[in-house]
Structures are given as structure tokens and as C-alpha cells.
Amino acid sequence: MSPDTAQLKRHQVLFLNRKSDLSLQVQLAAQLKGMIQSGQLGTGDPLPSSRELAAELKVSRNTVVYAYERLISEGYLSSRLRSRIYVSDTAPELRSAAQRRSSQQDIAPAVHVPRASYSAGPKPFRPCQPDVQRFPLALWNRLRGRALRTTNRSLLHYNSEAVLGFRPLRENLAMYLRDSRGVACEWWQIAITTGSQQALYLLAHLLLKPGDTVYMENPGYSGAVRAWKSAGASIEHLPIDQHGMVFPPLETSPVSLVYVTPSRQFPTGASLSLARRLSLANGAVSAQTWIVEDDYDSEFRYIAPPLPSMQSLDSGNRVIYVGTFSKLLFPSLRLGYAVLPKALVEPFTDLKTVAEDHGPMIDQATLAAFLDSGAFYSHIRRCRKNYAERQQVFLDAIQKGSLPLEFRYRDGGMNLTGFLPDTYDDLAWSARLKRAGLDVPALSQYAAGPTERGLVFGFTAFTPAQIRRGVDKLLGLKLDRPIPSSGSLRVAASGSLLAP
Numbered sequence: 001m002s003p004d005t006a007q008l009k010r011h012q013v014l015f016l017n018r019k020s021d022l023s024l025q026v027q028l029a030a031q032l033k034g035m036i037q038s039g040q041l042g043t044g045d046p047l048p049s050s051r052e053l054a055a056e057l058k059v060s061r062n063t064v065v066y067a068y069e070r071l072i073s074e075g076y077l078s079s080r081l082r083s084r085i086y087v088s089d090t091a092p093e094l095r096s097a098a099q100r101r102s103s104q105q106d107i108a109p110a111v112h113v114p115r116a117s118y119s120a121g122p123k124p125f126r127p128c129q130p131d132v133q134r135f136p137l138a139l140w141n142r143l144r145g146r147a148l149r150t151t152n153r154s155l156l157h158y159n160s161e162a163v164l165g166f167r168p169l170r171e172n173l174a175m176y177l178r179d180s181r182g183v184a185c186e187w188w189q190i191a192i193t194t195g196s197q198q199a200l201y202l203l204a205h206l207l208l209k210p211g212d213t214v215y216m217e218n219p220g221y222s223g224a225v226r227a228w229k230s231a232g233a234s235i236e237h238l239p240i241d242q243h244g245m246v247f248p249p250l251e252t253s254p255v256s257l258v259y260v261t262p263s264r265q266f267p268t269g270a271s272l273s274l275a276r277r278l279s280l281a282n283g284a285v286s287a288q289t290w291i292v293e294d295d296y297d298s299e300f301r302y303i304a305p306p307l308p309s310m311q312s313l314d315s316g317n318r319v320i321y322v323g324t325f326s327k328l329l330f331p332s333l334r335l336g337y338a339v340l341p342k343a344l345v346e347p348f349t350d351l352k353t354v355a356e357d358h359g360p361m362i363d364q365a366t367l368a369a370f371l372d373s374g375a376f377y378s379h380i381r382r383c384r385k386n387y388a389e390r391q392q393v394f395l396d397a398i399q400k401g402s403l404p405l406e407f408r409y410r411d412g413g414m415n416l417t418g419f420l421p422d423t424y425d426d427l428a429w430s431a432r433l434k435r436a437g438l439d440v441p442a443l444s445q446y447a448a449g450p451t452e453r454g455l456v457f458g459f460t461a462f463t464p465a466q467i468r469r470g471v472d473k474l475l476g477l478k479l480d481r482p483i484p485s486s487g488s489l490r491v492a493a494s495g496s497l498l499a500p
């Protein structure tokens with residue numbers, strides 16, 4: 001044993017816990033750093049060679065090498081002649097900085113720091129969750145590798161000319177949106193964003209000024225509420241009926257922007273009728289109001305092809321079409337988009353440059369290849385079939401009970417809203433389900449002010465077995481205290497696109 005190793009052993013501070021969540025190299029680096037900060041090791045003290053210390057601690061040599069390299073890069077150690085490692089000259093300054101930091105921490109107010117952890121995935125029946133198990137990850141990784149190889153590292157540079165996204169992705173997406181959603185657009189009108197949430201945020205700051213009024217559906221999407229409020233707008237919450245949002249004529253309304261989910265109203269599931277779509281689109285032109293159409297999951301329509309977008313009815317360039325890959329692929333991808341009227345392309349580009357220059361290029365290139373290869377279309381087709389089956393499994397299972405839930409809109413989507421009679425407290429039901437381990441938000445949670453009562457069940461992320469188990473648990477809770485005499489499940493026809 002060399003004298004250096006003996007010194008470390010003598011202090012008996014090097015103890016590596018093989019059961020710890022922390023890697024051995026992180027533990028070793030932290031303990032050596034602690035010895036330097038506490039003065040047990042001083043400037044110029046030599047450390048044992050990596051080979052020696054590795055043998056002594058019965059760890060691989062790389063563990064010691066990486067720990068040493070880490071402390072060299074942090075300035076605690078330095079390597080000198082013939083690669084001997086010493087405590088560096090800068091260690092005393094680092095030590096006093098560390099002491100200052102720890103005394104400041106003593107007086108600093110407590111801050112909630114979330115634990116580093118990964119999501120265990122949604123619990124039944126969390127709404128709006130795709131089944132990530134079905135995502136073709138191996139293919140995605142192959143396309144990612146190919147994208148990196150064929151672009152010769154150009155994706156690794158700053159790509160400031162791609163503020164609105166990787167051009168092949170915008171081109172492929174434009175083709176998809178024109179063909180599948182009837183969206184009228186050129187590729188350069190598409191802005192790729194960090195989820196549709198960033199699109200909403202940027203649109204809020206581009207189109208609204210403090211005090212402006214925004215019309216929103218009630219109940220509605222809280223991500224959008226937060227975006228409009230962040231720009232200082234005040235929100236007017238409008239009711240929903242079986243034909244979607246009920247709104248006053250835009251021509252006589254002092255409103256700057258209307259946010260709407262016409263294909264499938266979030267969270268009720270109603271579709272905006274054709275008459276109302278036309279009235280909104282035409283009213284927006286006369287009143288010079290912006291319409292933000294959030295088309296978050298319209299691909300999942302089970303009884304017929306998806307409804308065409310509202311943007312396709314817009315003759316006056318007032319509709320901004322917003323979409324996302326969170327539901328079609330997987331949410332942590334954080335890729336969404338906005339299709340901008342031509343006049344907004346330049347100002348949106350300027351604003352987005354301030355926010356983030358451009359989004360992650362490698363993911364965008366992979367997604368472009370995913371669309372190009374056709375895998376995107378097969379994935380949607382498979383999901384649509386699968387989700388339709390799961391919806392049926394859910395409805396069959398819940399119909400075995402006698403809860404007074406009415407599932408009005410069953411033509412598609414990732415969620416089923418079970419409407420409750422007004423006398424029922426949906427918040428209390430949701431809280432009770434939560435205590436039983438079920439994640440079923442109440443309709444009231446999405447609402448500002450009075451609204452219909454109900455529960456929102458997501459079914460897409462759960463296997464038929466999980467769905468049946470979840471429903472059994474729910475029915476076992478005996479929520480159906482005094483049930484009205486006709487209290488069995490009523491399933492109404494799906495929402496209609498025809499004018500009211």
C-alpha cells in the first residue's frame with residue numbers, strides 16, 4: 001500500500017455503498033471532494049494512482065479515473081508530471097467558496113426542490129394519454145441514427161435559419177395536414193414549437209395586449225387559459241351545448257381572440273357544428289378577430305374519417321391552426337406546431353427567435369423521416385384501431401354498473417366524458433376515486449364558474465385488462481348512493497356536425 005493510499009485509508013472516509021442509487025464514481029468523487037473541503041487533504045497532497053486505489057477499493061480502474069477527471073475539471077485536483085494526481089493550488093479558494101455557500105444555505109428560505117425521478121406513467125383513467133408501449137421505438141431509433149449519419153453532423157450546429165423548424169419536417173407536415181386535415185397551407189407557414197403549449201404562449205404574446213378579451217369554451221383547456229392570462233388578457237368563458245361552444249356574434253363582440261377545439265371540444269367531446277364553424281370563421285373576418293383552432297386529437301375518430309379542420313373554411317386568413325405530436329406519438333417529444341396566416345409568419349419568427357432560437361434538430365429530423373417513411377401513418381392507423389377497442393371495453397365494463405353517467409360523445413377521442421345529473425358533486429366523486437388510486441378528473445376542474453357535472457375518463461393508455469380492473473374498482477366503491485329511479489347508464493348518440 002503506497003503512503004497516499006494509506007493516508008486515505010487512515011482517515012477511513014472512503015466507503016463506497018454498492019447498494020446506493022449513486023454510482024460508485026459519483027460517491028468516490030463526492031468523498032474525495034469532502035476531504036479536500038474539510039482540509040483532510042491539503043494543497044499539493046498526492047493521491048494514489050488510479051490502479052492502486054481501484055485495487056484497494058475493489059472497484060474498476062475506470063471508476064477511479066472518472067472520479068479523478070471530474071475533480072480535475074472542477075479544479076480540486078490537478079495532474080502533474082507522469083500523470084500523478086495532486087490536490088490543486090486552487091483547492092483552498094474552492095474550499096472557502098464551499099463554506100460560504102453552506103453558510104448562505106443555512107439562512108436561505110426553504111425551497112421545494114422536486115426529487116429527480118421519472119414518471120411511472122399515468123394511472124387509470126388519466127385523460128389524454130397515448131399508449132407509449134405501442135410506439136415503435138426501435139424504428140424511431142434507427143431513423144434517428146440514419147438522420148445523424150446522413151446529415152454529416154450538420155444537425156449538431158446552431159441552425160438559426162431553422163427558427164420555425166427543420167425544413168423537411170415542415171414540408172412533410174404540410175403535406176399531411178393538407179391531405180388529412182384539409183388545412184390550406186404552404187410548408188413555410190408551419191412553425192414547429194415545443195409542444196402546442198409553446199405555440200399558444202407565443203401566439204398570446206404576439207396577438208394580445210393587456211386588457212384584451214379572449215373567448216374560451218367552458219369547461220376548457222387550462223393550458224390555453226394560462227397562455228392567454230400570461231399576456232394580460234381577460235377571459236370570457238362561454239358555455240358548451242351538444243353543438244359545441246355557444247358564442248355571441250363576433251361582429252358585435254369586443255373580442256380579440258377566440259380559442260376553440262372544434263373537432264372535439266376539450267374536455268366534453270362535443271363537435272362544433274358546421275353552422276357554428278362557418279359563423280365563427282366568417283365573423284372573424286368581418287370583426288378582424290383571431291381564431292386559434294386547437295386540433296389536439298382529431299385523428300382518433302372511430303366511426304368515420306376525421307372531420308376537416310375549421311381552418312379549411314377560413315377565407316380571410318384569421319384562423320391559426322395549432323396541433324401536437326404529443327397524442328399521436330408521445331408527449332415527452334415536446335413537438336407541436338402552428339399553421340400561421342401568411343401575415344403572421346414574420347412576426348412569429350421574430351418572437352420565437354427571442355424565446356428559443358430553434359428547437360432540438362435531431363428529434364425534428366427523426367420525425368421528418370418518420371413521416372417520410374410512412375411509419376407515422378401506420379402508427380396512427382394501429383392506434384386508432386386499438387383505441388377504438390379500448391373505448392368499447394371501457395363502455396362495456398362500466399355499463400355493468402348502475403352509475404348515472406351519460407356518455408354522450410363516443411365518435412372518437414382519447415377520453416369519454418360521463419355527464420352526471422346536476423345534483424351530483426363531481427369534485428367529491430373525483431376525490432373519492434383518487435383515494436382509491438384512480439385518476440379521474442371532474443368536469444368542474446376544467447371549468448370557470450357553473451358548468452355541467454361529470455367525470456373525464458381517459459382510456460387510450462391502458463390495456464383492456466387494466467381498464468376492466470379500474471372499472472371494477474370504481475364500481476366496487478358504491479358511488480351510486482341514492483340513484484334516481486331511471487339511474488342506469490344512458491348512452492346517447494354521438495355529437496353531430498349538422499347545424500343545430
Ligand SMILES: Cc1ncc(COP(=O)(O)O)c(C=O)c1O
Pocket residue numbers: 128194195196197198221223261266294296323324325326331335336
Ligand atoms: C386541448 C389540448 N390541447 C393541446 C394539448 C397538448 O399539449 P402539448 O402539445 O403541449 O403536449 C392537450 C394535452 O392534453 C390538450 O388537452
